[in-house]
Amino acid sequence: MKVRWSKLLIRALLCSCAVSGASAALAQTVKIGWLSSLTGPLSSAAIAENQGVQLAVEEINKSGGILGRQIELLTRDTAGDPTKAVNFAQQLAFSDKVQFVIGPVNSGEALATTPILARAGVPNIVIGALDELVDPAKYPRAFRAINTNLQWISTANNYATGTLKKTKVAIIADTSGYGTASARSAEQLLDKAGVKPVYVVLVDPNKTDLSDEMNKAKAAGADVVMPWSAATGLLGRLLNARGDMGWNVPVVGHPALMAAQIRKLLNKPEYWDNTFAAGYQSTTYGPDGKLPAPTQALVDKVRGKLGGGEIDVLFWWVALGYDTVKIIEHAAKTAGSFDPAAIQKALESTKDFRGVYTSYSWSATERNGFPDANMAMNAASTFKDGSFKPAPR
Amino acid sequence: MLTVVVSGLAIGMLYAAVALVYNVMFSTSKVLSVTTGHIAMLGGVFGAWFMTGLHLHWVIGLAGAIAVGALFGGLTELLAIRRVLNRSDEHLWLLSTLALATMVQQAVGLWWGTEPRPFPRLIDQTFSAGALDQKFWLPIALAALMAIGLEVFYRRTLFGKLFLAMSEDAFAARARGVSTDRIRVLSYVLSGALGGLAGFAAGQLTFAYFALGLTLTLNGFIALAVGGLGSNVGALIGGAALGLLNAFASHWFGGSYQQTIAVGLLMVVLLLKPEGLLGSKNVRPV
Numbered sequence: 001m002k003v004r005w006s007k008l009l010i011r012a013l014l015c016s017c018a019v020s021g022a023s024a025a026l027a028q029t030v031k032i033g034w035l036s037s038l039t040g041p042l043s044s045a046a047i048a049e050n051q052g053v054q055l056a057v058e059e060i061n062k063s064g065g066i067l068g069r070q071i072e073l074l075t076r077d078t079a080g081d082p083t084k085a086v087n088f089a090q091q092l093a094f095s096d097k098v099q100f101v102i103g104p105v106n107s108g109e110a111l112a113t114t115p116i117l118a119r120a121g122v123p124n125i126v127i128g129a130l131d132e133l134v135d136p137a138k139y140p141r142a143f144r145a146i147n148t149n150l151q152w153i154s155t156a157n158n159y160a161t162g163t164l165k166k167t168k169v170a171i172i173a174d175t176s177g178y179g180t181a182s183a184r185s186a187e188q189l190l191d192k193a194g195v196k197p198v199y200v201v202l203v204d205p206n207k208t209d210l211s212d213e214m215n216k217a218k219a220a221g222a223d224v225v226m227p228w229s230a231a232t233g234l235l236g237r238l239l240n241a242r243g244d245m246g247w248n249v250p251v252v253g254h255p256a257l258m259a260a261q262i263r264k265l266l267n268k269p270e271y272w273d274n275t276f277a278a279g280y281q282s283t284t285y286g287p288d289g290k291l292p293a294p295t296q297a298l299v300d301k302v303r304g305k306l307g308g309g310e311i312d313v314l315f316w317w318v319a320l321g322y323d324t325v326k327i328i329e330h331a332a333k334t335a336g337s338f339d340p341a342a343i344q345k346a347l348e349s350t351k352d353f354r355g356v357y358t359s360y361s362w363s364a365t366e367r368n369g370f371p372d373a374n375m376a377m378n379a380a381s382t383f384k385d386g387s388f389k390p391a392p393r
Numbered sequence: 394m395l396t397v398v399v400s401g402l403a404i405g406m407l408y409a410a411v412a413l414v415y416n417v418m419f420s421t422s423k424v425l426s427v428t429t430g431h432i433a434m435l436g437g438v439f440g441a442w443f444m445t446g447l448h449l450h451w452v453i454g455l456a457g458a459i460a461v462g463a464l465f466g467g468l469t470e471l472l473a474i475r476r477v478l479n480r481s482d483e484h485l486w487l488l489s490t491l492a493l494a495t496m497v498q499q500a501v502g503l504w505w506g507t508e509p510r511p512f513p514r515l516i517d518q519t520f521s522a523g524a525l526d527q528k529f530w531l532p533i534a535l536a537a538l539m540a541i542g543l544e545v546f547y548r549r550t551l552f553g554k555l556f557l558a559m560s561e562d563a564f565a566a567r568a569r570g571v572s573t574d575r576i577r578v579l580s581y582v583l584s585g586a587l588g589g590l591a592g593f594a595a596g597q598l599t600f601a602y603f604a605l606g607l608t609l610t611l612n613g614f615i616a617l618a619v620g621g622l623g624s625n626v627g628a629l630i631g632g633a634a635l636g637l638l639n640a641f642a643s644h645w646f647g648g649s650y651q652q653t654i655a656v657g658l659l660m661v662v663l664l665l666k667p668e669g670l671l672g673s674k675n676v677r678p679v
Contacts, residue, residue, distance in 0.1 A: 201647050203647075208400060209396070209529075211396050212644055233602065244520045264510065
């Protein structure tokens with residue numbers, strides 16, 4: 001009797017193991033880690049990108065997931081702190097064992113996390129613009145979706161010197177790592193084009209008044225002012241100083257010049273005129289007043305989640321977030337599996353993968369996916385629903 | 394050049410106002426609360442919210458900002474100071490006020506947003522006034538008024554004299570029947586109100602920005618240390634010196650040296666005169 005009971009017990013256990021094994025395979029998900037600075041400084045970009053990421057995950061899961069597996073999105077709020085970003089990156093890579101990581105949003109955090117993710121061999125979609133964040137040799141599985149900082153600077157420089165035909169450039173940057181590095185790159189690029197800036201200055205991003213710097217730029221004979229800073233307070237004060245002193249010089253520079261928060265900080269709305277910044281074809285209205293079809297489609301889908309009314313964030317953030325998940329889907333489908341080495345090969349052989357934000361191309365030696373041709377120059381004061389009209393030619 | 398001087402003076406006077414707030418708090422509790430700068434931040438943020446969010450008249454916005462500052466001042470005393478002082482742990486109040494300051498900053502960041510938001514114009518004035526713009530003169534005028542007001546308060550009113558009594562010798566004051574706990578709360582509420590007022594007056598200069606707190610705490614402390622702990626005139630001088638030096642350093646050497654000059658000033662003064670320019674040497678006769 002005992003023997004029969006124990007045999008029955010063993011058979012029952014084996015059966016239940018088999019059943020749970022099968023259901024475990026069904027319940028297997030593909031884990032995507034998302035390092036996002038949802039609170040803390042520069043959170044506006046992260047929150048908008050998060051909307052895009054979540055929408056893409058929902059859409060893909062509704063239509064059956066990637067290769068039959070549902071996406072499990074592990075969002076980690078790094079609060080803009082590189083230490084937190086590092087801890088979360090290690091957690092995602094080694095404890096949660098995610099298959100992919102998107103982000104972090106801030107270049108400062110990304111500088112810290114990219115080597116960690118590279119060591120863990122986890123494919124990483126990079127959305128920070130600092131040029132040092134990708135390297136085919138050091139970080140073979142890091143692929144950048146956003147444009148590079150150099151693309152921002154050269155697009156702006158080409159517009160100022162090539163289209164507007166200005167020769168006396170004043171560069172005003174902030175004392176942060178980004179500002180200092182960008183001012184230097186901007187000077188070098190201008191030098192290559194044979195233009196020497198008449199005035200270069202670094203300003204503390206919290207300085208309460210920029211009229212001194214603008215007066216000096218005017219005294220040096222500048223005919224265009226190029227700010228390199230992502231600090232909205234500083235950019236707002238710069239435009240206010242220009243307007244208050246009645247100096248109608250064009251301001252050409254960083255895309256943060258076009259952020260909706262700047263409009264609110266201006267003393268008068270017309271201070272936003274004659275201000276141009278590097279932008280993208282995908283978020284520029286055409287001559288018929290319409291956005292490219294993929295962008296418009298995403299706008300319509302996302303509008304409800306952004307409050308339903310007018311969109312007052314830079315829409316390219318949302319499009320970028322959306323695309324990062326689509327890139328992962330594309331890579332997995334091309335590779336036919338989630339094996340990191342296969343994913344790497346799949347992304348390396350990607351050419352002109354159509355996203356909303358842009359079309360992406362990588363190669364074995366190129367980890368920057370954004371093509372130069374999709375950069376554009378926008379006029380800041382034409383902000384409407386997250387996108388802009390092109391700057392005048 | 395005039396704009397450089399005036400803008401330096403304006404931000405310096407905001408630091409001086411924060412130093413005055415430190416003085417009031419220190420007089421009754423011998424504590425240098427890290428939350429001092431955050432009170433000014435709250436004054437600016439809530440003032441902006443009352444006026445732009447709730448569309449109230451600026452007088453009501455001002456009253457609201459002062460009320461919020463006073464409330465937070467009282468809260469600081471209740472949460473971070475009272476029990477710590479009762480336990481007489483040496484400098485634990487540094488940690489407790491730092492904790493409270495961090496919590497307030499994060500909470501405001503979550504509610505108000507992390508980008509600087511506009512602070513509306515208070516008095517009708519053209520924007521091309523240059524050095525005469527109200528964003529410079531409001532903090533300057535306010536700091537001077539605050540210092541004068543505090544002197545009158547200390548010398549002419551009973552509560553002011555009680556504050557002075559407590560700052561000179563808390564035990565003796567208690568022996569004379571002064572309720573030191575109640576006076577301390579009152580001093581924190583008063584300093585909170587002053588801090589809120591300072592933040593409101595400087596709102597057009599700093600924008601309504603959640604991250605102002607720590608900068609003001611640090612710079613206000615530098616102004617206090619340079620001017621001398623306990624001296625209101627010293628606070629004004631220290632603040633003016635810090636603001637002007639920041640402005641000149643930025644004008645002549647660019648932004649990269651601004652912070653170095655400020656802290657360098659502190660170190661030089663403290664090396665030469667450790668009790669500050671107008672501070673009193675606290676020598677206990679044995």
